[in-house]
Structure formats: structure tokens, C-alpha cells
Amino acid sequence: MRTIREVFVNFKRSGFLSLISIGTIVITIAVLGGYYLINETINHFMNKFQNKVEIVAFLNDNLSNDKIDNLITEIKGFSEVTEVIFVSKMDAYQEFAKDNEMKQILDSFEGNPFPDSIKIRLKNYARQNIEKLVKFFSNKEGVLEVQYGGKDIENFLNIINVIKFITAVAGIIFIIASILVVTSIINLTIYARRQDIYVFRMVGATETYIRAPFIMEGIIHGIIGGTIGWGVIYLIIRIISIQIQKEIGVNLLNFYLFEPHFFTIKFLIGCITSGAVLGLIGSLLSQGRIQGGY
Numbered sequence: 045m046r047t048i049r050e051v052f053v054n055f056k057r058s059g060f061l062s063l064i065s066i067g068t069i070v071i072t073i074a075v076l077g078g079y080y081l082i083n084e085t086i087n088h089f090m091n092k093f094q095n096k097v098e099i100v101a102f103l104n105d106n107l108s109n110d111k112i113d114n115l116i117t118e119i120k121g122f123s124e125v126t127e128v129i130f131v132s133k134m135d136a137y138q139e140f141a142k143d144n145e146m147k148q149i150l151d152s153f154e155g156n157p158f159p160d161s162i163k164i165r166l167k168n169y170a171r172q173n174i175e176k177l178v179k180f181f182s183n184k185e186g187v188l189e190v191q192y193g194g195k196d197i198e199n200f201l202n203i204i205n206v207i208k209f210i211t212a213v214a215g216i217i218f219i220i221a222s223i224l225v226v227t228s229i230i231n232l233t234i235y236a237r238r239q240d241i242y243v244f245r246m247v248g249a250t251e252t253y254i255r256a257p258f259i260m261e262g263i264i265h266g267i268i269g270g271t272i273g274w275g276v277i278y279l280i281i282r283i284i285s286i287q288i289q290k291e292i293g294v295n296l297l298n299f300y301l302f303e304p305h306f307f308t309i310k311f312l313i314g315c316i317t318s319g320a321v322l323g324l325i326g327s328l329l330s331q332g333r334i335q336g337g338y
Contacts, residue, residue: 048260055261058233065229065326066269069319072218073273074280077315079211081277086204099177099192103160105133107186112160115184119164122180124173127165133158159188219322222269226262226326234258234330255331262327263320270319274312 055062103112112130119128136158141147150157166173174192181190234241244254 057236058229061229061232062265065226065265065323066272068218068222068225069266069269069322070273070276072215072222072322073270073315073319074276075211075218076215076318077273077277077311079208079215081281082204082208082211086208098166099164099174099181099190101162101164101181101190102188103162104186104188105159107160111186112162115186116162118180119162119177122177124166124176125164126167127163129163129165131161131163133160136161222322223326223329226265226323227329229265230258230262230327230330233261258330259324259327262323262325262330264323265326266319266321266323267316268319269323270316271312273319274315277315 116128116130119125133156137150137156140158141150164177178190178192181187241254
């Protein structure tokens with residue numbers, strides 16, 4: 045009880061400095077939370093689309109059925125492959141002809157313009173897996189062309205990875221800044237109360253009794269900062285979601301990442317705990333000031 049009382053006394057004495065400490069932690073938690081959400085978004089969409097990545101090999105018309113069967117057997121031998129589908133030129137024609145506009149275009153051709161093809165689906169999206177199969181097809185007789193949609197996805201992921209890197213670096217900078225700010229604020233508090241610390245020592249107070257309020261002050265700064273940081277993250281996403289919905293009619297909060305469970309107890313506890321840890325580290329680093337003689 046005495047420890048909590050001392051914390052609030054320190055708050056009153058250094059209110060502005062306490063707000064700076066809490067504000068720095070708020071920014072840090074918001075940046076770290078943003079990094080976490082970006083990372084979760086990428087992982088979610090990768091898990092969602094990895095089974096949809098496919099390679100399409102277009103075949104020469106004069107390739108015999110036996111050679112096609114042998115080619116399919118070889119493809120199934122790759123450990124990275126989960127499914128191999130042969131699509132005849134007639135199947136391709138019928139599929140495209142289901143669309144009326146496309147059928148009109150097809151009617152302008154003499155005969156069937158589509159070649160036979162083989163669709164290959166992979167276990168996961170990995171550049172080396174695709175390159176391995178593309179290289180395999182490049183040496184095969186009767187293969188006209190190999191297409192895959194991985195390049196666009198890969199370019200997109202490269203951009204996302206850059207964003208992740210920048211966010212991570214910013215997070216590290218703010219973590220260090222938060223710890224340093226909390227340490228400085230607690231140091232100033234210790235300095236302001238150096239006479240009280242001296243008196244406590246003179247009457248035989250234990251080190252734990254003297255240090256506890258300052259450690260608790262850092263933790264409370266972190267808890268408050270973590271809670272507000274959680275609110276800031278939700279508010280930012282809310283604002284962005286509203287703006288995007290106005291522009292393109294899509295509500296981000298309906299997507300997996302922004303479902304309500306991301307802003308419930310688990311995520312809130314994570315933000316509060318992270319803030320408390322930052323505050324604790326900062327307050328512990330300041331304890332040398334007490335040891336130094338205050």
C-alpha cells in the first residue's frame with residue numbers, strides 16, 4: 045500500500061515528466077503493435093494463398109499421349125508438388141466458352157486456339173520451388189511455355205517485407221528510447237527524493253523498501269502506456285478502415301486480421317505486458333542511482 049501511495053506522490057511531483065515517459069511507451073507499443081499486425085497479415089495471406097499458387101506448362105500439339113503421361117509422372121515425383129492436373133485443349137476451350145464475351149472472341153478463330161496444358165500446384169509458395177520446376181520444364185521437349193503468377197505475388201511480398209523491416213527498425217528505436225526515457229524520469233525522481241532516501245537509510249529501511257516505489261512507478265508508466273497504445277492501434281485502424289470503406293466500399297474490420305478478437309483481452313494483455321516490461325527495465329536500470337549514494 046505504501047509503495048502505491050509513493051508512486052502517486054511521485055506522479056504529482058513530476059506530472060509532466062511522467063506524461064513524457066508514458067507517451068514514449070504509447071508510441072513504442074503502437075509501433076510494435078503495427079509490426080505485429082503487419083506480420084500476422086502476411087502470415088495469414090501466405091497460409092491462405094499458398095495452396096493456390098500454380099505453374100502452368102503449355103504443351104506442343106504434336107506431343108503424344110505417352111509422352112504427356114511420362115511428363116506427368118515425372119512432375120509427380122517432385123516433393124514440392126501437391127497436385128498435377130492435365131487440361132486438354134478442348135477442356136480449356138469449353139471453360140473459356142462459358143463466358144459469352146469470351147465465346148464471341150473464340151468464334152472468330154479457326155479451330156481451337158488453346159494448347160494442351162498441365163497445371164501444377166505446390167505445397168507452399170517458395171521461389172526456389174518454382175524455379176526448380178521452371179528449370180525442369182525448360183529442358184523438356186514439347187513444352188511451349190511455362191507461366192506462373194508467383195512474380196506478382198513475390199513483388200508484392202518484397203514491398204511488404206520492406207515495410208516490415210522499416211517498422212521493426214522503428215520498433216527497436218522506440219524500445220530503446222522508451223527504456224532510456226523511463227530510466228531518465230526515474231533518475232530525476234530519485235534525485236528529487238534523495239533526502240527522503242537518506243532519511244530512510246538512516247532509520248534502517250531495507251533496500252527493497254527504498255527501491256520498490258521507483259520500480260513500481262516504471263511498471264505503472266508501462267501499464268498505462270500499454271493500455272493507451274492498444275487504444276491508439278485500434279483507433280488508427282478504425283480511421284483507416286472508415287476512409288477505405290468510403291473510397292472503395294471495403295471494410296477492413298471484416299477481414300481476418302481486423303476481426304474483433306484482435307482487440308480483445310489477449311491483444312490488450314499483450315500490449316499492457318509489453319509496456320510493463322519496458323517500464324520495469326527502465327526502472328531497474330535507474331536503480332544504480334540509488335546504489336550510487338542517493
